[in-house]
Structure formats: C-alpha cells, structure tokens
Amino acid sequence: MDLSLLxxxxxxxxxxxxxxxxxAMSFVLIYKAxxxxxxxxxxxxxxxxxxxxxxxxxxQLPFWAGFLFTLAFMTLFGLVxxxxxxxxxxxxxVISVIxxxxxxxxxxxxxxxxxxGVFAKPFPPIFAVERVSVMGxxxxxxxxxxxxxxxxxxxxxxWFFTASKHGLAMRATAFDQQVAQSLGVSVPRVFxxxxxxxxxxxxxxxxxxxxxxxxxxALSFYGIxxxxxxxxxxxDSILGAVLGGIIVGLLENWAHYIDSQWLNWGNMFQxxxxxxxxxxxxxxxxxxxxxRNIERV
Amino acid sequence: MAEPSxxxxxxxxxxxxxxVRALTDVSFHVNRGEIFSIIGPNGAGKTSMVNCISGxxxxxxGRVLFDGQDITRIGTNRRxxxxxxxxxQNLALFGHMSVLDNIMVGRHHLLKTGFLRxxxxxVGGAQQEELAHRREVEEIIDFLEIQHVRKAPAGTLPYGLxxxxxxxxxxxxxxxxxxxxxxxxxMNLEExxxxxxxxxxxxxxxxxxxxxxxxxxxxxxDISHRVMVLDFGRKIxxxxxxxxxxxxxxxxxYLGEADExxxxxxxxx
Numbered sequence: 344m345d346l347s348l349l350x351x352x353x354x355x356x357x358x359x360x361x362x363x364x365x366x367a368m369s370f371v372l373i374y375k376a377x378x379x380x381x382x383x384x385x386x387x388x389x390x391x392x393x394x395x396x397x398x399x400x401x402x403q404l405p406f407w408a409g410f411l412f413t414l415a416f417m418t419l420f421g422l423v424x425x426x427x428x429x430x431x432x433x434x435x436x437v438i439s440v441i442x443x444x445x446x447x448x449x450x451x452x453x454x455x456x457x458x459x460g461v462f463a464k465p466f467p468p469i470f471a472v473e474r475v476s477v478m479g480x481x482x483x484x485x486x487x488x489x490x491x492x493x494x495x496x497x498x499x500x501x502w503f504f505t506a507s508k509h510g511l512a513m514r515a516t517a518f519d520q521q522v523a524q525s526l527g528v529s530v531p532r533v534f535x536x537x538x539x540x541x542x543x544x545x546x547x548x549x550x551x552x553x554x555x556x557x558x559x560x561a562l563s564f565y566g567i568x569x570x571x572x573x574x575x576x577x578x579d580s581i582l583g584a585v586l587g588g589i590i591v592g593l594l595e596n597w598a599h600y601i602d603s604q605w606l607n608w609g610n611m612f613q614x615x616x617x618x619x620x621x622x623x624x625x626x627x628x629x630x631x632x633x634x635r636n637i638e639r640v
Numbered sequence: 641m642a643e644p645s646x647x648x649x650x651x652x653x654x655x656x657x658x659x660v661r662a663l664t665d666v667s668f669h670v671n672r673g674e675i676f677s678i679i680g681p682n683g684a685g686k687t688s689m690v691n692c693i694s695g696x697x698x699x700x701x702g703r704v705l706f707d708g709q710d711i712t713r714i715g716t717n718r719r720x721x722x723x724x725x726x727x728x729q730n731l732a733l734f735g736h737m738s739v740l741d742n743i744m745v746g747r748h749h750l751l752k753t754g755f756l757r758x759x760x761x762x763v764g765g766a767q768q769e770e771l772a773h774r775r776e777v778e779e780i781i782d783f784l785e786i787q788h789v790r791k792a793p794a795g796t797l798p799y800g801l802x803x804x805x806x807x808x809x810x811x812x813x814x815x816x817x818x819x820x821x822x823x824x825x826x827m828n829l830e831e832x833x834x835x836x837x838x839x840x841x842x843x844x845x846x847x848x849x850x851x852x853x854x855x856x857x858x859x860x861x862d863i864s865h866r867v868m869v870l871d872f873g874r875k876i877x878x879x880x881x882x883x884x885x886x887x888x889x890x891x892x893x894y895l896g897e898a899d900e901x902x903x904x905x906x907x908x909x
Contacts, residue, residue: 508748515734515745522732525694527720527749527813 345604351480352596358486360592361493365548366565367572367584368500369541375517375579376537379429379440383448384545385566386455391417391546392553392562393455399467406469413550414543421542425535433534452560463559489551496544497585504581509536517579571620577630586631591616645708647672647817647849648693653702655688655873662688663699663873670817675843675850677860680870681893686853687729689870690819693851694726695719707816721749725815727806729822729853735795739786739805742794743777746812777812783846784808784838800831807838811846818842820852824859832856836863861885869893 370384394416398409428447432440470484477487504510515523516533524530549562572591576583598615602608623631646669655663663685670676678686691697693704695716703712711719725746734742750773781787784804789797794805803823810818823839824832836859842848854860860867861881869877869884871893877884884890 511741511745512748514737514741515748518734518736519732521696521716522728522734523745524716525696525720525726525728526746526809527717528745529715529717 347479348603349600352600353593354477354480354482355486356593356596357589358482358490358592359595360589361490361585362548362551362588363565363568363572363591364585364588365493365496366545367569367576367588368497368581369544370569370573371576371579371581371584372500372537372544373541374573375581376513377425377429377534378437379444380437381541382441382444383451383566384541384569385563386448386451387417387421387542387545388549388552388565389455389558389560389562390420390451390549391542392549392558393459395546395550396464396466396553396558397459400464410550413546417542417546418539421539422535424542425538429538430531430534448563448566452563456560459558461560463557463561465557466554469554483555485551485554489548492547492551496547500581509533513537568616571616574630575620575623577632580630580632583630583632590619594619646670647707648851649705650689650693651703651705653689653692653699653704655685655692655697656700661873663692663870665702666870666873666875667702668868668875668878670849670851671866672849673843673847674865675839675852675863677852677854677864677867678870679854679857679860679867683872684870685873686870687821688873690726690821690851690853694724694819717749720813720815723814723816724819725810725813725817726819727803727810727821727823729825731799731802731806733794733802733806733809736793739781739790739792739794739797739808740777742805743780743809743812744773746809747773747777750814780808780811783841784811800827800834803827803831803835804838807835811842811848815848817849817851820850820854822853822855824854824856832859839863 366384366388369387370381373379373381373384391413395409395413398404398412399406402409404412424447428443429440432443470488472484474481474483475487476482502510504514512523512528513533513536515526515528516530520530523533548565552562552565568591569588572587573584574587575590576585576587594616595612599612602611649667649669651667653663653666654661666685666689678689680686688697692699693706695711695714699712703710705711706719706722706724709722711722711724734745737745781790784807786801786804786808789801789805794802797805807820807823810820820839824835827835839850839852840863843850852860852864864881866879867877867881867884868875869887869890871889876889876893877887879887
C-alpha cells in the first residue's frame with residue numbers, strides 16, 4: 344500500500360473531476376434549455392483551447408488578453424452555431440438533431456487538425472512556479488488554479504439560475520416553452536444564450552487542460568467522459584452533473600491506483616467510470632438526481 | 641360603436657387544422673375596462689380563439705388588433721410585452737420553482753437589468769430595481785391572499801391555490817388585457833366565489849380588461865359585462881348576459897330545444 348500515492352491520486356481525481364463537472368454542467372445547460380443532446384461538447388473544449396493557443400503563440404498576446412479574446416470568440420461561436428445549425432432543426436426528430444451535433448463534432452475535429460496540425464502543441468509557460476506542494480503533495484499550479492476556476496464557475500451558475508433574470512427565463516423555458524413565451528420570454532434568445540454560455544464554459548475547461556497536457560485532438564475525449572458524468576447525475580440536473588463529474592474523476596484515479604498496485608492490466612482507469620455507470624443505472628435508472636418521468640396511461 | 645377604440649378586436653378569424661374547422665369567420669371586440677366572456681359547449685372553439693389572440697395559434701384568415709396595432713403575425717413573447725397576459729386551462733405553473741419565482745418570471749419583460757449589470761448588483765441599480773419589483777409582487781401576493789405560501793414550491797400547493805398563483809403570475813405582467821382560460825374549472829363553490837371576487841376586483845380596482853372563458857354560467861352571468869357564444873366554431877350570439885340568455889340560438893345550442901322558447905331564462909342557469 345502506497346498511501347501517499349493514493350492521496351495524490353485522490354487529489355488529482357478531485358481536480359480533474361471538478362473539470363469534468365464543469366464540462367458536464369455546460370452539457371446539461373444545453374440539454375435543459377433546448378433538449379439537444381450535444382455530441383460536439385468535447386469539440387467546444389478543443390476549439391477553445393486551440394483558439395487560445397493561437398492568440399498566445401501566433402499573436403504573442405499576454406495570457407489574460409488571449410484568454411479574454413478566447414471567451415469573446417467562443418460566445419460568438421456558440422451563438423452562430425445555434426442560430427445557423429440548430430435553430431432550423433427545432434421541431435425535427437431527436438435523431439436528426441443528434442446526427443447534426445455528431446457531424447459538427449467530426450467537422451470541427453477535422454478543421455482543427457487541418458489548421459493546427461495533428462501533433463500536440465504545448466502552451467507557453469503561464470505560471471512562474473510550475474508545481475506547488477500542498478501538505479506534502481505535488482500539485483501543478485494550473486490544476487490548483489483550475490480548481491478555483493471550476494468552483495467559481497459553479498457558484499456563478501448557481502447565482503445565474505437562482506437570481507438573474509435570464510436564469511429565471513431559462514428555467515421557465517426548460518419547464519414549458521409555451522408558458523414561458525406567454526409570459527414574455529423569447530425562447531429563441533434563451534436557446535442561443537444557453538449555447539453561448541455552454542461554449543464559453545467548455546472553452547475555459549479546454550484551456551486549462553490544454554495548459555497541462557498540451558493542445559491536441561485528445562481534448563475532445565472530454566466530450567465522451569462527460570456522458571458517464573452526466574448520466575450518473577441525471578441528464579437534467581446541474582448539481583448532479585457536478586457531482587457526477589467529481590465521481591467520475593475519483594473513480595478514474597482510484598481505478599488507476601488499484602491497477603498500478605495489484606492488477607497491472609494497464610488501462611483500468613479508462614473503463615472504470617463506465618462500469619460504475621452501468622451499475623448505478625441498474626439501481627437508479629434516472630441517474631442520481633434526474634427527474635423521474637413516469638407516464639400514466 | 642360610440643365607445644373609444646376597443647382594446648382588442650378580432651376581425652373575421654378562421655382557423656383550420658387540415659380539414660377541421662376550429663373557427664369560422666368570428667369577429668368581436670373587447671372594450672376597455674370591461675369583463676368579456678366567451679361561452680359555448682365543449683369543442684366550440686373557445687380556447688382556440690384565446691390561443692389565436694395570445695399567439696399560440698396563427699389564424700388561417702382574419703386579423704387580431706390589440707390596442708390599435710395589428711398583432712396577427714407577431715410572436716407570443718412580444719405580445720406579452722405589449723400588455724397581453726394569460727392563464728391556461730390546464731395549470732401551467734413551474735412546479736419546482738417557488739411561488740415567488742413563478743411570479744417573478746411574469747415580470748421578465750419588465751426587468752431591465754441584464755446579465756452584466758446584474759453582476760454589479762449594488763452599483764448598477766439592480767438592487768434598487770429588484771426592490772421595486774419585489775414591492776409590486778408583494779402587492780399582488782397580498783391582493784390574491786397567497787402570502788402564506790410565497791416560498792413554497794408551486795407544485796406542492798392544492799389546486800385552488802395553484803389557480804390563484806397562476807393568476808398572480810399573469811397579473812405580474814401588468815397586462816392591459818388579461819386572458820383567463822377557465823379560471824374556475826374544477827373548483828368548489830367557495831373557491832369559485834373567491835376567484836370571481838378576484839376577477840371583479842382586478843377589473844374594478846386594478847383597471848384591467850378581462851377576457852374570460854368559463855363554463856359556470858352562474859358566474860359568467862353575474863360578473864360579465866358582455867358575453868359571446870360560440871358553437872361549432874361560429875359565433876351565434878353576442879351581447880349583455882340577459883340578452884344572450886334569451887337568444888333562441890343559444891338555448892338551442894345548450895339545451896337542444898326547438899326554436900320556440902318555452903322556459904323562463906333563469907332555469908338555463
């Protein structure tokens with residue numbers, strides 16, 4: 344038993360899990376507001392990270408400026424995507440909408456490879472100190488900052504949905520579009536806003552992961568990791584998404600620990616979350632916090 | 641018509657779903673400050689009419705004028721901003737939200753502070769604005785006597801209270817004209833009397849024009865200024881309650897009578 348490794352991996356799990364949680368939240372946001380299952384969520388991270396990299400490396404902007412420009416770009420990106428691609432699909436069968444988002448994912452995947460190449464590229468160093476030690480554990484500075492950012496985003500979401508005009512409009516729209524409209528809420532605007540916010544938040548996660556691991560198409564795997572997180576928590580629960588993300592992060596790292604200590608199979612950490620997903624869905628088919636849809640005939 | 645311009649005028653409204661004619665060439669108007677009721681047997685097209693006015697349906701023919709403006713082609717949410725509020729026949733509250741939040745959604749178009757200014761809560765004027773809104777919302781809550789449940793999730797309330805919360809939400813829009821789709825359906829006598837009183841107070845004290853669909857003939861005849869009767873999507877009568885009750889077409893639609901009127905009007909109620 345290597346206790347310090349276990350602690351180190353647990354901390355890693357929490358930090359990575361918080362990032363999963365953030366991406367899962369932005370996925371749930373789109374699903375809740377516009378009932379679209381977005382298979383291109385991972386590509387939001389990818390596009391955001393590449394755009395930020397481009398600002399920093401090709402334009403030589405300082406990090407804060409490049410980051411702000413990235414957020415502005417992603418706002419536009421989300422808006423345009425919704426208005427141009429998804430708005431015409433409103434009212435079409437679910438399968439068409441899903442195919443469209445899968446298509447978007449493949450398209451942006453390829454576009455990024457075409458523009459930036461197929462190899463991972465590192466971000467220029469951003470923090471003066473690369474690693475800090477927290478209670479004897481080595482942690483990358485970026486990860487610590489990312490944990491702070493994740494928490495800030497989660498608090499921001501909580502504030503947005505409970506206290507702001509648009510958050511209230513979004514909850515109303517998620518509940519019943521007809522009624523929301525009759526109360527003066529513009530449903531197309533709510534849809535567009537949810538895509539923009541989702542793109543921005545995902546891009547933040549993309550930049551953080553990019554700074555740690557370098558930017559490459561591997562980033563879009565986060566879009567797949569999000570599924571166990573989201574389904575675990577319940578498709579329409581923001582809180583569930585956050586917890587689901589953290590659970591997946593922890594499971595991955597604990598599986599890695601068990602694997603490296605005893606089993607030596609090599610890739611347990613990649614599949615462990617999906618096993619857990621199957622088990623949890625057997626017991627709670629709507630996820631941990633999802634809405635039960637019981638139809639009485 | 642000698643009165644000033646009506647607040648709502650429907651001109652030759654027809655609505656077809658494929659081969660089904662829900663409404664055929666219906667024209668009527670609602671004057672400022674009156675309680676106007678639409679009655680008719682089930683399937684007569686009452687709710688379809690209200691949906692044409694609120695924007696849920698787009699009439700196949702004809703046009704809707706609100707406050708002198710043609711609103712036939714504009715979106716539902718824009719109509720709400722112009723001053724057209726409504727409640728639904730089947731309750732449509734946001735079940736997981738508190739009563740207060742439900743009512744605040746009704747004020748959506750009146751809230752000016754957007755996302756960015758909202759973040760500057762104290763300096764951006766958002767606090768001031770929220771206080772002002774909360775005051776008005778509290779006034780509505782007091783008026784409809786739902787103080788005791790203001791923090792409760794709307795989905796947990798009993799039926800009669802939910803109907804009242806829905807009315808409060810529509811009133812929060814500060815509409816010039818409020819559309820009530822069966823506000824008293826499924827209520828007991830006491831609840832009906834309460835609701836009737838609220839509608840009359842809204843009209844007399846708050847100065848709102850009311851367009852109402854209701855099946856309870858007693859209530860309709862008591863509080864309405866004018867009544868329109870629909871049957872199979874056509875208008876068969878319009879006028880003051882006692883005129884409408886005496887109308888042979890109406891009696892035939894409701895009672896299946898032959899043309900001659902044999903019973904005194906009161907017994908129709």
